[in-house]
Amino acid sequence: MQIDVLTLFPEMFTGVLGTSIVGKAQQKGLVSFRLVNFREFSGNKHGQVDDMPYGGGGGMVLKAEPIFRAVESLIEPSVEGSGAEEPGKRPRVILMCPQGQRYDQKLAEELAEEDHLIFICGHYEGYDERIREHLVTDEISIGDYVLTGGELASMVIIDSVVRLQPGALGNAQSAVSDSYSTGLLEHPHYTRPAEFRGWTVPDILLSGHHENIEQWRLEEAVRRTLERRPDLLEAEGISEEVKKIAKRLKQQL
Known part of the structure; x- marks a missing residue:
């Protein structure tokens, strides 16, 4: 470019x-x-x-x-x-x-x-x-x-x-999962140590079960979007799965 x-x-x-x-x-x-x-x-x-x-x-x-x-x-x-x-x-x-x-x-x-x-x-x-x-x-x-x-x-x-140019980021997946790239705000991140000042990392992230982890990340992304930028959930292209998760989370608020 x-x-x-x-x-x-x-x-x-x-x-x-x-x-x-x-x-x-x-x-x-x-x-x-x-x-x-x-x-x-x-x-x-x-x-x-x-x-x-x-x-x-x-x-x-x-x-x-x-x-x-x-x-x-x-x-x-x-x-x-x-x-x-x-x-x-x-x-x-x-x-x-x-x-x-x-x-x-x-x-x-x-x-x-x-x-x-x-x-x-x-x-x-x-x-x-x-x-x-x-x-x-x-x-x-x-x-x-x-x-x-x-x-x-x-x-x-x-x-x-x-940063969107192929090869610009060390991990190409980073650009794909960034906030707004998916239509949602990004899910929370954690790294070592697993416990810091009594605050712990969610157990699911330590489970090694990748499918469950991905589902947790999606739900947390929807939750964060719902709390901070609910207008994004009204945009075109939002999947039916995301809409269902958002509806369920709204009922819990």
Whole structure:
């Protein structure tokens, strides 16, 4: 996977992209990154990439020209153009924006299937609307709050996407059983010692009976989801088994 990031502050990404799972994935050749300071595409000697909004108002607006130029420099000439290339050939161009689609695990899994992602991280008051209309494929928000810029939000998405790449995690099953990947919150975990300060590990986890353990984990995942995020149990795709467990647990509450 190729991931490119347009940012005015590329130095912010150094630690995130070079450490932990993301750093290891890069070392393994599973993903490569390019950090592009789009100020270099300003077209003026002052490196200005923003200007006052037409019609007046507070704040400054990012200009279309430098961002278009920066994105176009990252797209192979064979797939440049507008509409002539084969469907699916162009990369996903993602605008980090509080007005965008709310990010979730389903979207992370969708983006993880792509070969090339380009993130646009803005600052100031906003973007020239022509960037939204004619350049980006996706507008994404990581939550209903406003950040100083799109850098931190793009790091969150990059981390969640890279860890889904085959071979990125030491145990491939980890990504499959994570919270939200199954539609449920994850079940509780325990490790040694079996007793700590009088608190013990559930006997079933020490039984060695794998089928019973898996059933316990499923029920605990449903219980935790019911207690903390009951809305997830109303989503499409929830199995009949999970619905039955949830109904039984509700009766016990």
